[in-house]
Amino acid sequence: MQNGDGNAAPGAPRAAAPADDALEDALVAALGDALVTRSAAIEPRYFTAYNEPAGVRPRALVRPASVDDVSRTLALCTRLGQPVVPQGGLTGLARGAVALGGEVVLSMERLAGIEALDRAAGTITVRAGTPLQAVQDAADAAGFTFGVDLGARGSCQIGGMLATNAGGTRAIRYGMMREQVLGLEAVLADGTIVSSMNRMLKNNAGYDLKQLFIGSEGTLGVITRAVLRLHPKLAAPATALCRVRDYDAVAALWNRMRALPEIVSFEAMWPSFYEYVARHTPDVVAPFAGDGGFAVLIECATSAPGGDARHALETALAAAFDAGVVDDAALATSERQARELWTLREGLAIDALPHLINYDVSLPTGELGAFAERCEAALRASWPDIVCVFFGHVGDGNVHIGVSLAGMRDADADAIDRCVYATVRDMGGSVSAEHGIGALKRAYLAHTRSEAEIDLMRRVKAALDPAGILNPGKVL
């Protein structure tokens, strides 16, 4: 939708900011050469999100190395009326961390690293630019498990994950990013540093300010540091792929499996998705033929000394088989086999589908089956040859949809968006389960949130960022 150098996208924010050279000069004068990159010298990776073409070149790039750098940058930009886009690992999939036209990009990549790990309390203190993988590895080395995992673990940054309240494949066990946070530090648009680096599980002394910054996608403040919970270390997991007749049986299986304290992941693949990835994933032999059934990936693990997650999973699956809920199940017998099952579920193979559009929606788990049928029927009514594949973290009501149409035009893409999101709206679901709204789904926010809610969001935005310099054109 956007590309090239410096051309603002239609509808992008316009600020009463200084001319290009003057802005660059002001930033360099205030912050120094080491922090500021002039527009012409910015590498494309700072304006190219994962799986997207290059976007709009920012007016300047600032890469702070300290919280104080962030504070000085924002205070200056507020004075100049200069919009700022906070940027993490660019893996958010909602066009929330790229410039839309006329912004300075504030990349957090240098404000990285783990500051402390408290074994007695089970907490880790990290800077916003730290990649998820680094936090997972540090937790692991100290005998803990970090509660969130997702495919982009090597690239995504903790700050971006917090700003979008990232979810992933373990939310049924540990919750999303919001549930991992004990303390948070953020910088407001005017440069005020609000440090709430609480280390306790329970702290009800006044408003829980960190909640303002989690999930608001950089529009209310820039997250700089966090104190995160760690969980007791999980032993090697047991992983199974189950063949299940229909969605009602998937829901019934979930109602059995959610009672297991060992459950970590419960991920479903609709028949069309499973058939496609089973045929098109290189180097992976799928355990069942794709013959019209659902496939459910279940992972169990325990932190209990001497605990046996494999036994728990086997026992539960045997009972589900006896009850006629599961038709067949393959238990991974090696880490490699488990990895292969996950490779099927991650489904990178579908990226080869022509003109693929990805959706990330949620509904209560029991209603996802009906939703998928209704959504596909609505799409097929207008585009008989459309390909729809459904898959996702159904234990928490989150389904991803891949939609592909040979020869898709821009007008088709917009109409397909409208069709999918209308079905979500009509069934009372969310247009964004875990990726956030960004610029991508801004037009559809009102499908999930009421006028009163959006008014209140605007009131909060005006209170925290009255000049509107933080990530304009995103969310609201």
Added chain:
Amino acid sequence: MQNGDGNAAPGAPRAAAPADDALEDALVAALGDALVTRSAAIEPRYFTAYNEPAGVRPRALVRPASVDDVSRTLALCTRLGQPVVPQGGLTGLARGAVALGGEVVLSMERLAGIEALDRAAGTITVRAGTPLQAVQDAADAAGFTFGVDLGARGSCQIGGMLATNAGGTRAIRYGMMREQVLGLEAVLADGTIVSSMNRMLKNNAGYDLKQLFIGSEGTLGVITRAVLRLHPKLAAPATALCRVRDYDAVAALWNRMRALPEIVSFEAMWPSFYEYVARHTPDVVAPFAGDGGFAVLIECATSAPGGDARHALETALAAAFDAGVVDDAALATSERQARELWTLREGLAIDALPHLINYDVSLPTGELGAFAERCEAALRASWPDIVCVFFGHVGDGNVHIGVSLAGMRDADADAIDRCVYATVRDMGGSVSAEHGIGALKRAYLAHTRSEAEIDLMRRVKAALDPAGILNPGKVL
């Protein structure tokens, strides 16, 4: 501190509201006789909090029966500049739900009842005035467990529990009230109804507005309804009381027990507390003598079919005994015995201590031992005969302190507050772990929160309640 009829407490808010008769007339005219009780006719239970003497008589009492009633009441009070105190079950222990002088009380007791229970999704939709016990019973009857439990379950209301983000004895397993909420409806000071009755575990479509109202003690809006998560039903728990040498051993025991997926509660009693309640709790025979050791109450339970929480607890305790972490342990062999262990821990016996003051503070679990020593030493330096007893939910860093001094004067009580909270501040803890700030700890908010944090709280307050009619004199 406060009693009598209609006399404002020193420092209580004064509003530019109509004279008494005119206010009552205006309320009755707008809302009707059925909803409004005139000041003189208000029963003392609407101005008397649990364990407190009667407080200040409100200017009027409004008892809405619908969300629309709440909206009309707040819109009217905003027009009149009339302060309002939202009121639940009055069990909050922080003087957050009583009038301080000049307010109308908005009791939620009539806006009660369960609206829906969705078995497939595992959610319950309730009105704010519903008592906790009713939610627990409904969950139980449908084959689920509600995640929060606390002693006041028969009186406390869901709305008040959400407004104070109540904690209790299961926070290590399920989190506090905040973690139970999927959707929330609240009414703003101007009467706007903001309904965010989300039913999904994952929903990242825009700001998570419900977080504004959870834990802000009725100062930003009045909570009217909520969608709450339910958890798979726990089988009967296994309960043990352990005798542990010192606090380091308590922390070591916690580090073992937190790895058990079956853990529900981990509650410690310091020697002085245990000795007192073991001697003074009627009809309960304590399993150990109070001879200088700590007592730790551990509860384990599982939702797994065929799971054996008792075996898991016994195995973990045997290993802890072999490692020298536990000196002795008594496993309850009946529900009655388990109830007796909980009766010791709940410690109602200490209410008989003269001039008892209760505190509710938190620090990281590993630091609670040092905190208790330092706090007691500081108190004893000024009051050699003071009695301090420590107990609480140490698995989540939350300790309660009972302080008693024969012949305590008001000046002593204030100085004791200052001494306890100074120790909390110096060690980086929270002056309120789970009860909130209310009017009681307002003077100590800055011990836990920075100037920048409190400024931001005020900014949010001004944005949502510019006339300041919602629960003035509480929190901020």
